[in-house]
Amino acid sequence: MRHVIALLVENESGALSRIAGLFSARGYNIESLTVAPTEDESLSRMTIVTTGSDDVIEQITKQLNKLIDTVKVVDLSESAHIERELMMVKVRAVGSDREELKRLADIFRARIIDVTDTTYVIELTGNQQKLNAFLAAISPSLILETVRSGVCGIARGERMLKA
Amino acid sequence: MQLTGAEIVIRSLQEEGVRFVFGYPGGAVLHIYDALFQINQAEPEREIRHVLVRHEQAAVHAADGYARATGEVGVALVTSGPGATNAVTGIATAYMDSIPVVILSGQVPTPVIGEDAFQEVDTVGITRPCVKHNFLVKDVNQLAETIKKAFHIARTGRPGPVLVDIPKDITAQLAEFHYPKTVAMRSYNPVVKGHPGQIRKAAHALLAAKRPMIYTGGGVVLGNAAPELRALVKKLGYPITQTLMGLGAFPGSDKQFLGMPGMHGTYEANMALHHCDVLLAVGARFDDRVVGNVPHFLQEPRTIIHIDVDPSSISKRVPVDIPIVGDVKVVLSDLLAALEALDRRPDEAALTAWWQQIEAWRARNCLAYTPSDTVIKPQFVIEKLWEVTKGEAIVTSDVGQHQMWAAQYYRFDEPRRWLNSGGLGTMGVGLPYAMGAKLAFPEMPVVCVTGEASIQMCIQELSTCKQFRLPIKIVNLNNRYLGMVRQWQELFYSGRYSESYMDSLPDFAALARSYGHVGIRVDRPEAVAPALEAAFTTHKDELVFLDIQVDPRENVYPMIQGGKGLTEMILGSEEL
Numbered sequence: 001m002r003h004v005i006a007l008l009v010e011n012e013s014g015a016l017s018r019i020a021g022l023f024s025a026r027g028y029n030i031e032s033l034t035v036a037p038t039e040d041e042s043l044s045r046m047t048i049v050t051t052g053s054d055d056v057i058e059q060i061t062k063q064l065n066k067l068i069d070t071v072k073v074v075d076l077s078e079s080a081h082i083e084r085e086l087m088m089v090k091v092r093a094v095g096s097d098r099e100e101l102k103r104l105a106d107i108f109r110a111r112i113i114d115v116t117d118t119t120y121v122i123e124l125t126g127n128q129q130k131l132n133a134f135l136a137a138i139s140p141s142l143i144l145e146t147v148r149s150g151v152c153g154i155a156r157g158e159r160m161l162k163a
Numbered sequence: 164m165q166l167t168g169a170e171i172v173i174r175s176l177q178e179e180g181v182r183f184v185f186g187y188p189g190g191a192v193l194h195i196y197d198a199l200f201q202i203n204q205a206e207p208e209r210e211i212r213h214v215l216v217r218h219e220q221a222a223v224h225a226a227d228g229y230a231r232a233t234g235e236v237g238v239a240l241v242t243s244g245p246g247a248t249n250a251v252t253g254i255a256t257a258y259m260d261s262i263p264v265v266i267l268s269g270q271v272p273t274p275v276i277g278e279d280a281f282q283e284v285d286t287v288g289i290t291r292p293c294v295k296h297n298f299l300v301k302d303v304n305q306l307a308e309t310i311k312k313a314f315h316i317a318r319t320g321r322p323g324p325v326l327v328d329i330p331k332d333i334t335a336q337l338a339e340f341h342y343p344k345t346v347a348m349r350s351y352n353p354v355v356k357g358h359p360g361q362i363r364k365a366a367h368a369l370l371a372a373k374r375p376m377i378y379t380g381g382g383v384v385l386g387n388a389a390p391e392l393r394a395l396v397k398k399l400g401y402p403i404t405q406t407l408m409g410l411g412a413f414p415g416s417d418k419q420f421l422g423m424p425g426m427h428g429t430y431e432a433n434m435a436l437h438h439c440d441v442l443l444a445v446g447a448r449f450d451d452r453v454v455g456n457v458p459h460f461l462q463e464p465r466t467i468i469h470i471d472v473d474p475s476s477i478s479k480r481v482p483v484d485i486p487i488v489g490d491v492k493v494v495l496s497d498l499l500a501a502l503e504a505l506d507r508r509p510d511e512a513a514l515t516a517w518w519q520q521i522e523a524w525r526a527r528n529c530l531a532y533t534p535s536d537t538v539i540k541p542q543f544v545i546e547k548l549w550e551v552t553k554g555e556a557i558v559t560s561d562v563g564q565h566q567m568w569a570a571q572y573y574r575f576d577e578p579r580r581w582l583n584s585g586g587l588g589t590m591g592v593g594l595p596y597a598m599g600a601k602l603a604f605p606e607m608p609v610v611c612v613t614g615e616a617s618i619q620m621c622i623q624e625l626s627t628c629k630q631f632r633l634p635i636k637i638v639n640l641n642n643r644y645l646g647m648v649r650q651w652q653e654l655f656y657s658g659r660y661s662e663s664y665m666d667s668l669p670d671f672a673a674l675a676r677s678y679g680h681v682g683i684r685v686d687r688p689e690a691v692a693p694a695l696e697a698a699f700t701t702h703k704d705e706l707v708f709l710d711i712q713v714d715p716r717e718n719v720y721p722m723i724q725g726g727k728g729l730t731e732m733i734l735g736s737e738e739l
Contacts, residue, residue, distance in 0.1 A: 010350055013299075018291060025292050055478070062475035068296040068316060071350040163349060 002031070003057050004083060004153040005048045006161055007064055008071040011037055015044065015069040022067065028052065028060055032150030043071065043163055047153045071163050080156040086123070087131045088113070089138075090145040093120040097142060108134045119144065168303045168334040169198035172267065175310040176211055177202075178342040181238050183229060183602055185214045185222040189242025190282060191269025194334035214602065214631060217623040219246050221595040223253020223324075224621070227262045228592070228599030231582045232557060234387060236263045236317050237599065243269040244282030247328075248289065252589060254324050255293035259586025260408060261385055263322035265313050266294075272332035273301060286328045295323030303336040308343055315346045320353025321473040322385055353472065357489035357497055365468045365485050366501040368441055372466075373513035374520075375401040376439035378424065378453075381408030381585065382446015382471060384578045386491035388412070392445065395499055399509055402521055404432040406447050408585040411575035416554070421521065422530070425453035426723050427567045430529035430732060433721075435521055437463060437729040444469045446491045449481040450586075451725075457481060459728025470494050529721050529734055530571055539688050541565065541640045541713040544695075545572035548610065548638060551695040556580070556608040559596035561617030562588045564646035567719040569612040591620030597635045598627060608636065608699060615641040615710075616665050625678040628706050636698045637708045639671055642715040650718045654733070675708030686712040 009015045016035055023030045031049040038045045050060060057075065064073045093101050098120075105112055105122050108130070114121035124134055131148065155161070166174065172195050176184065188196045196213075203210050216222045219241045226237030237257075241250045247268045257264045271280040287299045296316050298309050306329070313325040369375060377399075383392050389412040396403050396419055403413050404424040413420055422429030424436050436442070436454075442465055447453070454460045457480055468485040469477050477486045487494055532542045545568050548556075558573055560566040560583040575581045582596045597611040611618075618639055628635060640646075648663040672682030681702045685694045691711065698707040720735045 014287060014291070014297075017288070021291055055482075059475065059479060066473065066475050068348070068351050 002049065002051050004076040004081065004151060005050060005061065005073065006076050006153055007046050007073045008043050008161060008163055009046060010069040010071065011042050011044045012069060018067055018069060022063055026063065034150035034152055040163065047151050049151050072161060074161050076153045076155055081153055082156060083127045083151050083153045084125050085128055085131055085151050086125050086149040088147050089122045089143060091120050091122060091138065092118065092142045092144055094118050104137055110134065165337040166340045168306050168336050169194035171306045171338065171340050173198045173202045173211065174340055175307050175342055176238065177209055179314050181211055183212050183214055184238045184240050185216055185225040186240030187216055187219050187222055187246060189246050189269065191243035191271060191331045192240060194331065215627065217626050218621065219249035220252045221621050221624050223250045223257065223264065223266060224592045224595030225599040226264050227253060227257040228559065228582055228596030229603050230262050230264055232579055232600040233603045236265055236314055238265050240267045243271055244284045247286040248284060251290060254290055256584050256587045256589040256592060257324040258293045260381060260584065261322050263317040264324040265317050266324060266326040268326060268328050270328045270330040273330045276330065290326050294326050297326040299328045300333055303333050303338040306333065307340060311343045311346050316351065354488045355490045355493055357487040357494035361485055361487045362494065362497050362501050365487060365498060366505055368466050368468060368485060369399065369443060370505060370507050370509055372441035373510060374438060374440045374517045376435050377401050377403040377443045378436060378447055379403065379409045379412060379445040380406040380447025382491050383409055383412040386446060388492040388495050389578045391492055391495035391499065395495055398502065400514060402435055404436060406453055407570055409447060410570060410581045411578040414576040415574035416576055423570060427719050427721065430527045430721055430734060431521055431524040433729040433732060434524045439465055441466045446471060448476045454481060455723050456726055456728045536688055538714045539691060539711060541568050541717055542572050544638065544640060544691055544711055544713065545569055547692050547695055549573045551699060552608050556610045557600045557604065559583060559593045559600060559611045561593035561613040562590045563614050563617055564650065564719050565612050565614045565640040590617040593617060594621050594624045598624060598633055601633045601635055610636045610638060612638045614646060615639060615643065615668055616645045625675060625680060629679045633706060634704050635706050639708065639710045640713045641710055642713050643668060644715055671708055671710035680706040680708055682708045684710045
């Protein structure tokens with residue numbers, strides 16, 4: 001099962017490597033890991049996408065909680081939540097493809113954020129499926145480069161992850 | 164008043180009530196050593212005694228042994244680079260057994276960190292997987308608070324080693340010294356009190372049991388919960404098994420104690436553990452050396468109650484029905500109160516039948532061995548040691564066959580009398596552990612049970628023992644083999660003894676004498692008891708190295724092969 005785990009950690013050097021090290025040392029899988037400071041500058045927030053049986057996920061959350069830097073851990077996928085990922089795609093944009101790519105970007109509510117005679121850079125945010133669908137809609141020969149952030153997750157409604 | 168970072172380190176240790184520091188000086192910690200010298204000279208009444216070991220691995224082991232024997236935090240001090248890397252085996256050993264140790268390591272000066280300076284290594288990075296937590300101090304103003312946090316983290320919750328890496332320039336800089344009285348960390352709040360509802364559930368389950376079993380581990384020793392455990396076991400009248408790490412919390416000579424469980428556990432303990440219907444696990448983590456094959460263990464339906472201070476130990480290997488997270492001492496006394504409140508007796512008839520079954524298993528007498536009057540049996544040596552010391556010594560061991568024989572044949576009636584490396588299985592701990600224990604309890608007899616292979620991993624500490632006049636007794640069960648390796652090769656590799664013979668052994672007695680100790684070689688069974696007696700009487704105030712030539716063919720039984728179930732025991736060589 002795929003799980004999205006959000007955690008607040010002390011914004012201290014080494015916190016990220018402690019968490020990454022925990023996953024590698026115990027043989028857990030990390031699909032993606034996103035980290036940045038929060039509105040409280042003493043805290044960083046991470047979103048980790050991982051897979052595993054219920055037992056494994058329970059161990060992962062317990063082990064994360066056990067780290068001294070960890071302030072709070074929540075498994076977002078246990079209830080309604082929103083996931084977003086950012087992608088930038090550099091595409092070959094010449095001839096008739098230029099117009100076609102522009103139309104495709106509009107349909108996906110993507111934005112073209114860089115233009116040259118021969119290329120576009122297209123920015124797109126959304127959940128993983130939407131980003132994958134966009135890539136699938138473009139002829140592979142046109143894709144020059146892609147870069148994706150990891151997943152960011154947040155709970156819907158009143159539920160909050162606070163220190 | 165402003166102090167240097169080095170003075171802050173020593174003052175902080177004074178504030179923590181530290182009596183001993185085990186260490187080895189070097190470039191990056193010279194300021195700290197100088198501050199230690201000056202402060203000790205100025206205030207001899209508050210002396211922090213530094214014990215100069217001969218290898219940093221032994222510094223951490225000795226601090227760890229001191230912590231195991233006393234329950235206080237052990238302290239080690241090492242320099243940067245090779246000093247810190249030598250300490251890693253000691254740190255990992257303490258980590259696996261949850262021992263509170265604070266390791267202070269020197270680091271190259273802040274401006275050159277990352278420049279591959281002389282004796283630079285990423286100590287925080289190297290030790291991260293084997294510490295409870297670690298710190299790199301980058302600001303002298305945070306030094307005192309960091310040391311306070313290190314001690315707090317090391318001794319609370321599930322204890323463990325904490326490392327503080329201190330760059331040399333920080334130890335020279337000045338700052339106001341203020342040692343915090345308390346420390347609050349929003350991200351670290353170990354649970355102390357168990358959930359009352361769960362404790363009530365546990366009480367009901369225990370009283371409803373037909374075939375109850377109590378299984379306890381090192382957590383009871385670490386949590387100083389032996390009195391509560393004894394009260395509970397006596398109140399219920401149930402059988403108890405204690406892991407290698409838990410020995411002594413409940414008296415080893417008591418009828419209700421069935422012996423150790425697991426790979427080299429007794430027949431009765433393993434059978435009872437396998438066939439019980441309600442299992443109370445306390446401060447024990449269902450380690451692979453205890454439950455063997457998990458699916459095999461789970462064949463029998465049973466209700467498992469698990470008390471542990473570390474939530475991640477619960478349901479890690481074995482699913483638990485009634486989890487209780489909290490300090491073992493607090494939870495056990497709450498559980499006792501809950502049992503009192505229920506005011507019910509266990510099922511007498513069922514319990515009588517269960518004890519009859521257990522006595523039938525016990526009658527197998529699985530620890531019996533074939534005595535000999537021509538060759539020294541290692542089990543016999545341990546039995547004699549128990550008699551000579553009246554069971555009252557602090558016994559340390561290294562790792563291997565001798566460790567298992569000591570655990571099986573020396574009956575520990577008190578906690579913190581049995582110090583060994585259970586989790587990591589580190590050869591070489593025995594002598595440094597004995598040093599830590601002897602310094603803590605100079606009046607107690609301290610015995611290191613070891614083997615000719617293990618002792619050679621830290622044998623240089625004989626020199627430390629000479630310098631600090633530590634009259635430890637070393638019982639070397641010398642079978643001229645890596646005994647446990649040889650045993651496995653005999654049982655599972657068709658007797659291909661690949662590299663398990665320790666060739667070119669020294670004359671250990673002469674070696675001990677060269678360090679200025681008493682060395683005695685024992686090679687006849689009738690000489691064992693007199694030699695042990697002499698070690699504790701004639702040579703009471705000297706270190707005695709007894710090099711005892713034991714039967715090289717003797718194996719540790721009972722035994723469960725790795726990956727097999729608890730009921731798949733090999734009981735003795737006659738069964739092969």
